[in-house]
Amino acid sequence: MNDDELDRLIALRGDRLTLRDLVDAGLDDLPRPGSGGTLARWRRLAAVAAHDLSLVKLFEGHTDALAIQAELGAAPPAAGSRWGTWCAEPPQARLRFEADGAHYRLHGTKAWCSGAAQLTHALVSGWDGDGQPCLAAVALDAPGVTITDSGWAAVGMRETASVDVRFDGVPAHPVGAPGDYTARPGFWQGGAGIAACWWGGARAIAGTARTAILGRGEPHALAHLGAIDVAVATSATMLRACAAWIDAHPGASARTWALRTRLAVEAAAESTMQHAGRALGAGPLCRDARFARAMADLPVFLRQSHAERDLASLAEPDTDAAWTL
Structure with missing residues (x-):
């Protein structure tokens, strides 16, 4: 992995850096989760996140799509293609997969389609005629695809433009068998990787x-910085431990590790934002565009967490507490 190339691109393109730039530079060629390079994968995600949270949302979805297709034995994606992973399942926006020989025809509206206007392809979840959950790969220039301007009014993460996309009989290729998407080990491995994106955003704010703060030397501000240090450093330790566990158990479910890590990083990110805001006051929020954007983006991105529902999941009787030192 060439992190120098990422730094060069950031220096060259600045706020104009796009997913296409990252793909064309080969920076999406990441180790697969569980391959022994999980931490290296997450470091790349965190580095992109520290630059731009909206961009890493697209980059993470693209690299996740590549990993999913490799894990489920799909054909390698075309060089230069840019992928989304659109697998949210709100009850009002579920795709119907109609069998068409060895392929599918997609019908319905998909919500939360991040980066739809910037992508060439997507992995989409849906339901077949037997009510089974399925996954398909679809080209976004296929007849019957309509990328709307509906469904996204947020200020935070604005550049992701996570709009609704309509599919009217669109041809698509199955990826894996019904149920494979959530049953595979990579599902929770990839879910844990989202926390690396949150951490990268928090690190940039920190x-x-x-x-x-170091330029001012004011005691209360220094105390806030100390709290930020604890939050960022301890959550980084959790990410490293989670990546090591995944690499040591690549075929096992990482559900518990993923939930713990996501929740720990979420808490650290919220603490970092609170202390940074209190220490710095309104000035940077009003006059530093990059800081202000990160402080608006990160709360929206963090809501990809399921909050108390995930906390309750860790209290289930079959969860391995593993409270050892």
Whole structure:
């Protein structure tokens, strides 16, 4: 992995850096989760997140789509293609997969389609005629695909433009067998990787706070910086431990590790934002565009967490507490 190339692109393109730039530079060629390089994969996600949270939302979805297709034995995607992973299942927006020989025809509306206007392909979840959950690969320039401008009014994560997309009899290729998408080990391995994106965003906010606070030397601000240090450093430790566990158990379910890590990083990110805001006041929120954007983006991105529902999942009787030192 060439992190120098990422730094060069960031320096060259700045706020104009796009998913296409990252793909064309080969920066999406990441180790697969559980391959022994999970931490290296997450470091790349965190580095992109520290630059731009909206961009990493698209980058993570693209690299997740590549990993899913490899894990489920799909044909390698075309060079230069840009993928989304659109598998949210709100009850009002579920796709129907109609069998068409060895393929599907997709019908319905898919919600939360991040980056739809910037992508060439997507993996989409849906339901076949027997009521089974399925996954399909679809080209977004196929007849019958309509990318709407509906479904996204947020200020935070604005550049993801996570709109609704309509599918009217669109041809698509099955990826794996029904049920494979959530049953595979990579489902929770990839879910844990989202936390690396959140952590990267928190790290960028922490870096801005550190630069400003150390220049002032004000005791209360320094206390806030100390709290930020604890939050960022301890959550990084959790990410490293989770990546090591995944690499040591690549065929096992990482559900418990993923939930713990996501929730730990979520709490750390929220603590970082609170302390940074209190330490720095309104000035950077009003005059530093990058800081202000990160402070608006990260709360929206964090809501990909299921909050108390995930916390309750960790209290289930079959969860391995493993409270050892």
